[in-house]
Amino acid sequence: VQLQASGGGLAQAGDSLKLSCVASEGRINKYSMGWFRQAPGKVREFVAAISWDSASTKYSDSVKGRFTVSKDNANGLVYLQMNSLKPDDTAVYYCASDPSRLRWFQPPFDYIESWGQGTQVTVSS
DSSP, X not given: OOEEEEOOEEEETTOOEEEEEEETTOOOTTSEEEEEEEOTTSOOEEEXXXXXXXXXXXEOTTTTXXXXXXXXXXXXXXXXXXXXXXXXXXXXEEEEEEOOSSSTTOTTOTTOOEEOOOEEEEEEO
């Protein structure tokens, strides 16, 4: 499945942004979906994920309580609602798909099948 992320932009600390990721053929009902981010000079890090059946979610400690991941299987969409943004959230955000049922979005994330192209989020203080 091919993925395309959008919704990034400029924000001030405390603002909200909502990222979207669309699957080219709309078929994500069998995939767990997640978000990663990469800040300048840093390695790509896991942000959030939602299981294939939307029953479970995972978040990194740095975004827990501020970000919410969701998916719309009918339209092949995955969202990342980002609230209370901080300058440290500045990064390129990538969506990803993972077909595994038991080890979905577990380090070292070697079951990830596809990546989106990334969308820039910049948060100023």
